[in-house]
Amino acid sequence: MTTAPSDAGSWPSNLMVDGLAVSKQATPESFDEVSEILRGANARGDAVIPFGGGTQLGLGNIPSAGDIALNLSKLDQVVIYEPDDLTISVQAGCRIDDLNGLLAEHGQMLPFEVARPQDATIGGAYATGISGPRRFGHGSMRDLVIGITAVSPSGEIARAGGMVVKNVSGYDMMRLHYGALGSMGVILQLNFKVLPKPPAQRTVVVRFGELSDAIEAALGVRESQLSPTAIVVLDEGGARAAGVDVAPWTLLLRAEGPEDAAAQQTARLREATRVGALGSDVLGDAATDALWRGANTLLSAAPEESGIGIRLGMPASQASEIAEQLLATTGGGSATRRLSLDFGNGLLFAQVGVDTEPIDELRTLWERVRTLGSHATLLTAPPDVKRDIDVFGAEPAGFGLMRALKQQFDPSGTLNRGRFIGRL
Amino acid sequence: MAQPAVVAQLEAALGRDSVLSNPSELTVYEYDGSDEALAGSHRPDVVVLPQTAQQVQQVVKIARAMGMPVTARGGGTGLAGGAIAVQGGILVALTKMDRILEINTRDRYALVEPGLINLDLSQTTSRDGYFFAPDPSSQRACTIGGNVANNSGGPHCLKYGVTVNHILGLEVVLPDGELLWVGGPSPDVPGVDLTGILVGSEGTLGIVTKAMVRLTRSPEATDVLLAAFPSIEAASSAVSAIIAAGVLPTALEMMDALTITAVESAYHAGYPRDAAAVLLIEIDGLLEVVAENTRLISVICEQQEATEVRVASTQEERDLLWLGRKAALGAMGRLAPNYYLQDTVVPRTKLPVTLQRVEEISKDYKLPVANVFHAGDGNLHPLILFDRHKPGDIERVLHAGTEMIHWCIEVGGAVSGEHGIGLEKKDFLPLVFTTEDLAAMAGLKLSFDPLQLFNPEKVFPSGFSCGEVSALRQQALAARLGIDFV
Numbered sequence: 001m002t003t004a005p006s007d008a009g010s011w012p013s014n015l016m017v018d019g020l021a022v023s024k025q026a027t028p029e030s031f032d033e034v035s036e037i038l039r040g041a042n043a044r045g046d047a048v049i050p051f052g053g054g055t056q057l058g059l060g061n062i063p064s065a066g067d068i069a070l071n072l073s074k075l076d077q078v079v080i081y082e083p084d085d086l087t088i089s090v091q092a093g094c095r096i097d098d099l100n101g102l103l104a105e106h107g108q109m110l111p112f113e114v115a116r117p118q119d120a121t122i123g124g125a126y127a128t129g130i131s132g133p134r135r136f137g138h139g140s141m142r143d144l145v146i147g148i149t150a151v152s153p154s155g156e157i158a159r160a161g162g163m164v165v166k167n168v169s170g171y172d173m174m175r176l177h178y179g180a181l182g183s184m185g186v187i188l189q190l191n192f193k194v195l196p197k198p199p200a201q202r203t204v205v206v207r208f209g210e211l212s213d214a215i216e217a218a219l220g221v222r223e224s225q226l227s228p229t230a231i232v233v234l235d236e237g238g239a240r241a242a243g244v245d246v247a248p249w250t251l252l253l254r255a256e257g258p259e260d261a262a263a264q265q266t267a268r269l270r271e272a273t274r275v276g277a278l279g280s281d282v283l284g285d286a287a288t289d290a291l292w293r294g295a296n297t298l299l300s301a302a303p304e305e306s307g308i309g310i311r312l313g314m315p316a317s318q319a320s321e322i323a324e325q326l327l328a329t330t331g332g333g334s335a336t337r338r339l340s341l342d343f344g345n346g347l348l349f350a351q352v353g354v355d356t357e358p359i360d361e362l363r364t365l366w367e368r369v370r371t372l373g374s375h376a377t378l379l380t381a382p383p384d385v386k387r388d389i390d391v392f393g394a395e396p397a398g399f400g401l402m403r404a405l406k407q408q409f410d411p412s413g414t415l416n417r418g419r420f421i422g423r424l
Numbered sequence: 425m426a427q428p429a430v431v432a433q434l435e436a437a438l439g440r441d442s443v444l445s446n447p448s449e450l451t452v453y454e455y456d457g458s459d460e461a462l463a464g465s466h467r468p469d470v471v472v473l474p475q476t477a478q479q480v481q482q483v484v485k486i487a488r489a490m491g492m493p494v495t496a497r498g499g500g501t502g503l504a505g506g507a508i509a510v511q512g513g514i515l516v517a518l519t520k521m522d523r524i525l526e527i528n529t530r531d532r533y534a535l536v537e538p539g540l541i542n543l544d545l546s547q548t549t550s551r552d553g554y555f556f557a558p559d560p561s562s563q564r565a566c567t568i569g570g571n572v573a574n575n576s577g578g579p580h581c582l583k584y585g586v587t588v589n590h591i592l593g594l595e596v597v598l599p600d601g602e603l604l605w606v607g608g609p610s611p612d613v614p615g616v617d618l619t620g621i622l623v624g625s626e627g628t629l630g631i632v633t634k635a636m637v638r639l640t641r642s643p644e645a646t647d648v649l650l651a652a653f654p655s656i657e658a659a660s661s662a663v664s665a666i667i668a669a670g671v672l673p674t675a676l677e678m679m680d681a682l683t684i685t686a687v688e689s690a691y692h693a694g695y696p697r698d699a700a701a702v703l704l705i706e707i708d709g710l711l712e713v714v715a716e717n718t719r720l721i722s723v724i725c726e727q728q729e730a731t732e733v734r735v736a737s738t739q740e741e742r743d744l745l746w747l748g749r750k751a752a753l754g755a756m757g758r759l760a761p762n763y764y765l766q767d768t769v770v771p772r773t774k775l776p777v778t779l780q781r782v783e784e785i786s787k788d789y790k791l792p793v794a795n796v797f798h799a800g801d802g803n804l805h806p807l808i809l810f811d812r813h814k815p816g817d818i819e820r821v822l823h824a825g826t827e828m829i830h831w832c833i834e835v836g837g838a839v840s841g842e843h844g845i846g847l848e849k850k851d852f853l854p855l856v857f858t859t860e861d862l863a864a865m866a867g868l869k870l871s872f873d874p875l876q877l878f879n880p881e882k883v884f885p886s887g888f889s890c891g892e893v894s895a896l897r898q899q900a901l902a903a904r905l906g907i908d909f910v
Contacts, residue, residue, distance in 0.1 A: 345611055
């Protein structure tokens with residue numbers, strides 16, 4: 001069903017964003033319909049909140065207005081897929097699991113990790129720019145994107161890039177929209193280079209009693225010539241999420257490749273991480289998928305009522321220091337904690353929940369934590385925690401340019417008003 | 425000629441030795457690696473050789489006050505005229521800023537100045553077992569700043585990706601004179617991905633004064649295969665078969681008979697002279713993976729009628745095979761006085777039919793074409809050989825080149841894969857992009873450079889005015905920033 005923004009009353013449901021009820025919802029089925037909806041909203045001064053699977057609506061500052069929720073989930077077609085070219089062009093509303101289901105039929109994959117791949121859309125994942133640990137081996141969406149189609153708030157549809165794996169023709173407009181929360185335009189279609197799916201995969205699970213031993217092991221692997229595609233250290237809460245035996249600290253190493261090579265690398269990875277370890281296991285193909293789906297729930301930016309999710313930039317050389325300080329900050333009483341230290345890429349994900357008097361405690365926690373790493377994002381928090389803070393951390397260098405870009409690409413502030421960095 | 429007042433200001437800021445304004449000194453800066461007869465040449469009014477970011481900043485402020493265009497230049501090896509000062513003005517040559525400031529292997533980055541030669545970086549970091557992955561064939565002369573400007577590729581980007589995948593952060597001087605640091609050692613810095621936007625913007629949005637580049641761990645094992653084929657078709661089929669088999673080599677390069685002749689005459693790299701085409705295939709990674717993939721690829725090549733498959737496992741053997749490939753452009757002098765190099769990309773399955781078309785065009789125009797290119801990426805480099813002093817050659821070359829580009833676009837390809845648009849390819853962009861597409865790109869330009877002083881007349885097609893398409897937006901911007909547009 002297509003619903004034009006003018007016939008109010010027939011809207012299917014209210015979308016809630018940080019406690020703000022968006023009364024109208026539009027579910028366009030074509031690019032032209034998106035154009036039309038945006039043009040109308042832009043002219044009226046309405047604020048539009050685009051969304052795909054609705055799995056990461058916790059990310060962003062509290063919207064200063066929300067008149068229309070733009071549901072892109074019906075734009076879910078695969079536009080071009082030529083397996084032998086190793087490229088694919090998909091509409092923004094395509095779900096990540098569906099896409100990988102199709103690719104797997106041809107022995108290919110897009111190695112993107114998000115919290116709920118069964119619901120999350122490719123456009124939403126690109127706009128939020130949150131990536132899991134496997135990008136260490138295969139690259140992130142930012143690395144694999146080769147083209148984009150986006151629509152401006154005034155309704156103009158523009159493309160950039162193309163369907164070839166190397167391209168320097170014109171500006172890379174893909175860059176403008178990566179992690180920009182749909183505030184510079186609404187993403188309609190994305191093109192990616194796809195990868196051959198490795199014939200075999202294993203995960204080495206190494207348990208440690210001491211964080212320092214786990215970090216040493218992770219750094220040792222990272223600096224070796226072994227080539228795991230993900231290197232992650234989890235705390236107890238993280239291990240529970242991943243569904244592995246709980247130890248104080250768990251190192252996960254993903255090995256992918258030809259069957260024999262994966263098996264041999266597994267043996268070498270176990271050997272390389274023995275020092276200080278309590279024990280280790282190796283998980284096979286299916287168990288590997290299940291484990292990482294669990295572990296990747298730590299990437300979640302879904303709305304939260306009693307907890308917060310944080311992403312920190314964590315250069316490997318500072319991992320110990322950042323982790324120790326984070327533990328000291330989050331150690332207290334009623335808090336539940338889930339931690340994932342992504343050593344391959346230099347990121348830390350933390351989820352902290354509290355039972356009582358959550359707001360002040362969570363806000364204090366964020367204030368303490370946000371300066372620990374090289375950058376910080378509050379991925380999700382109850383609206384009361386978010387009030388008066390910028391969830392994207394301190395105003396970054398280059399904010400003047402970002403403001404100029406917003407002024408250029410969305411001068412009326414139609415898209416995600418107030419939600420992006422610096423409340424753009 | 426620059427106004428004496430401008431020269432005096434620049435000399436005061438940079439010192440006399442770092443400012444060139446004598447016509448004879450300016451001559452070498454009229455060109456870059458593109459063919460003058462095709463991309464043109466232009467003498468800058470003044471050339472400056474800054475040694476610090478602050479000096480670059482001062483130059484930009486002087487230029488802005490005087491309304492003079494600013495064009496940045498690295499090694500001058502660009503093939504699309506990107507470093508030519510089309511409107512004169514100030515040319516900022518960054519070759520004196522060539523230091524490695526920091527190597528941090530634990531966090532896997534190097535902090536370098538823009539004038540650093542690409543190969544010098546990897547040679548320095550290889551001692552610790554790391555390298556900078558982008559490796560354009562000009563890597564002995566091109567600079568990191570130039571790589572950033574053009575989002576350069578190279579043979580190894582098949583596995584490792586292009587420059588944008590290897591730039592973590594940048595220090596840039598913006599057109600308003602602000603010195604800005606973007607990005608950092610960890611990915612996904614909140615906010616707009618300014619680092620990603622700046623990479624590949626060909627000096628039209630900012631001038632890089634420092635780059636934080638990703639270092640990649642050297643692989644445990646590397647094999648290079650040389651496979652010889654009796655026909656171009658057989659070699660193309662082998663490329664498709666390797667990609668379809670789900671093996672992604674590190675590099676997958678093709679050279680045709682004409683290239684082999686030139687390379688063998690010049691360097692004796694050991695390519696079989698009787699082959700119609702050779703593939704140079706590199707595989708790296710874990711020992712056991714390399715062994716397995718080398719075996720698999722050898723079998724595929726043999727199935728596709730390879731007459732010889734040779735595996736180079738020692739560093740010396742590998743270097744010799746690569747020397748022939750990397751120096752192929754230089755060897756073309758053995759065949760003809762001039763060449764015109766295209767850089768189109770096609771979807772990989774369109775490679776065989778595209779190579780046939782290139783051969784037809786070569787026959788139609790009676791111009792020999794040598795092919796040496798990144799087959800695994802579908803990135804062609806047909807070299808149209810000619811003699812610029814022969815009447816009519818230049819016109820025929822241009823027509824032949826245009827036909828090749830048209831064909832590649834028709835089969836779903838792109839104008840340039842890694843060399844950039846610059847001056848020389850800008851008028852082909854409307855074949856791929858609509859006015860709306862270009863208008864969105866113009867929005868990026870105007871956000872960074874509302875006065876349009878940085879590298880003018882590049883990237884956008886002739887007659888396309890960034891200002892006109894966004895005149896209203898520009899006025900609004902000007903009012904907000906308090907700028908008067910000249």
